[in-house]
Amino acid sequence: MKLPGSTFSRYTLAGLLGVTLTATAVLGAAHMDKKGLEDAIKARKSHMQLYAFNLGLLGGMAKGEIDYDASSAEGAAANLAALAAMDQGRYWPEGTEAGMMDTRALPEIWSKMEEFDTATDGLIQATMTLEEAAGTDLQSLQAGLGDVGKACGACHKPFRKPE
Amino acid sequence: MKLPGSTFSRYTLAGLLGVTLTATAVLGAAHMDKKGLEDAIKARKSHMQLYAFNLGLLGGMAKGEIDYDASSAEGAAANLAALAAMDQGRYWPEGTEAGMMDTRALPEIWSKMEEFDTATDGLIQATMTLEEAAGTDLQSLQAGLGDVGKACGACHKPFRKPE
Numbered sequence: 001m002k003l004p005g006s007t008f009s010r011y012t013l014a015g016l017l018g019v020t021l022t023a024t025a026v027l028g029a030a031h032m033d034k035k036g037l038e039d040a041i042k043a044r045k046s047h048m049q050l051y052a053f054n055l056g057l058l059g060g061m062a063k064g065e066i067d068y069d070a071s072s073a074e075g076a077a078a079n080l081a082a083l084a085a086m087d088q089g090r091y092w093p094e095g096t097e098a099g100m101m102d103t104r105a106l107p108e109i110w111s112k113m114e115e116f117d118t119a120t121d122g123l124i125q126a127t128m129t130l131e132e133a134a135g136t137d138l139q140s141l142q143a144g145l146g147d148v149g150k151a152c153g154a155c156h157k158p159f160r161k162p163e
Numbered sequence: 164m165k166l167p168g169s170t171f172s173r174y175t176l177a178g179l180l181g182v183t184l185t186a187t188a189v190l191g192a193a194h195m196d197k198k199g200l201e202d203a204i205k206a207r208k209s210h211m212q213l214y215a216f217n218l219g220l221l222g223g224m225a226k227g228e229i230d231y232d233a234s235s236a237e238g239a240a241a242n243l244a245a246l247a248a249m250d251q252g253r254y255w256p257e258g259t260e261a262g263m264m265d266t267r268a269l270p271e272i273w274s275k276m277e278e279f280d281t282a283t284d285g286l287i288q289a290t291m292t293l294e295e296a297a298g299t300d301l302q303s304l305q306a307g308l309g310d311v312g313k314a315c316g317a318c319h320k321p322f323r324k325p326e
Contacts, residue, residue, distance in 0.1 A: 053209075
């Protein structure tokens, strides 16, 4: 089902909130105890898990392993767009990088925060486009999903430690 | 910051999608292997984790343990509302109840699906109201959060196994 307005309103939301939607709003962690830091890591891993869960369905459809279904595809794509647009500032307190905690988050997240923001903005855009496309047909889903994959990589390559 | 329209558009979205936003759209699990079932459980636990993370900040503010900050409160409340409105039909394949898998999900989720839907709708409503209220002042946050807590309990009591 097409949902005219939903993407626009999310875009508007992103525009109004500006940086608070992205990682710039990193909280000072001076007052944060170890549990607070661990909770932030747990939350961002959960967030990634939800991307993966929704991408699993869409990727399966794109590869022809799962029958294309417009409604399910649209639901999963809308989930991705909702997740990408969420306020994630609290996920990245200082002191939660690889080497200090159990995480693959590279220190570049904090030293190159503007680039990190740009990368997360890229995911917001790509998931909004996918949300519009996913319910149209399989080919549109595949195209939109390709761009989401690129947006994932544009953040993971510079900012996530390889396994 | 007040975001006129954002709650309305989410409400519209929920209205248009109807049952697909809630648990009615349970997928038949006949074709689903064990990994598929485990992935669904992992996803719903991640989703709950994100509720907890955002509620942690708001609860801390409501109790006076964390200084009230309108912008952070609004961000966390908007996150809760976005999470509640997400399409969660794929979280509940048959065969993922307590006793069969590592989960506290009671069989009543499947045997009383309409009541489960009503409970999840209650959370959508309560989080939308909280999103409107959280940035106003501490008292409004506290009131809205109280109703979200009731909505959590209205689902957990009948549908989640005690620890």
